[in-house]
Amino acid sequence: AIRMTQSPSSLSASTGDRVTITCRASQGISSYLAWYQQKPGKAPKLLIYAASTLQSGVPSRFSGSGSGTDFTLTISCLQSEDFATYYCQQYYSYPREYTFGQGTKLEIK
């Protein structure tokens, strides 16, 4: 099974900051990676797929990069609505296997 490891597990930042979250796969997954945002009590929301493609309607301050085993999610200028938990997900072995990272909680400093 492919394991996904996110870092950090939690992060404190201020509005206007630039933040980066990292996701590492236990084996190469090409660009088969998605990022989701989840707010308390809500379902996850797709932000990015194919490692770097922004889902329709997602603000351009979100960006993704990487391929193989190492990936990043960057938020260029934090807004108040961005404080949430972020998950990466690999779908390299779709549809037989999906794996999520453990999540990164982004909190207000």
Add this chain to the structure above:
Amino acid sequence: QVQLQESGPGLVKPSETLSLTCAVSGYSISSGYYWGWIRQPPGKGLEWIGSIYHSGSTYYNPSLKSRVTISVDTSKNQFSLKLSSVTAADTAVYYCARAPTRYFTHWGQGTLVTVSS
């Protein structure tokens, strides 16, 4: 606009079978795509349970495979999850979701299922 809605008992006794249904509106399941179940224990991360193709082909998380059954009812435009022999570790919010390509684009709001006697 496609919408998904989970339904089912919010409380299940240990050793019994958890049964949930996901009703889909705004899109006909028989038209295609993969449909999945994902769960999230309180305060923890997301775990993929399994997926079903509109034709009925199923794929399960190996860690749950022996206890999971996912089925589709195209006449009712819904798909279902059954998880047998539940324990307290199966207490979670259960989400249904649609994967039109390889990732989940649309999710239900989630339903909390508690396993307790």
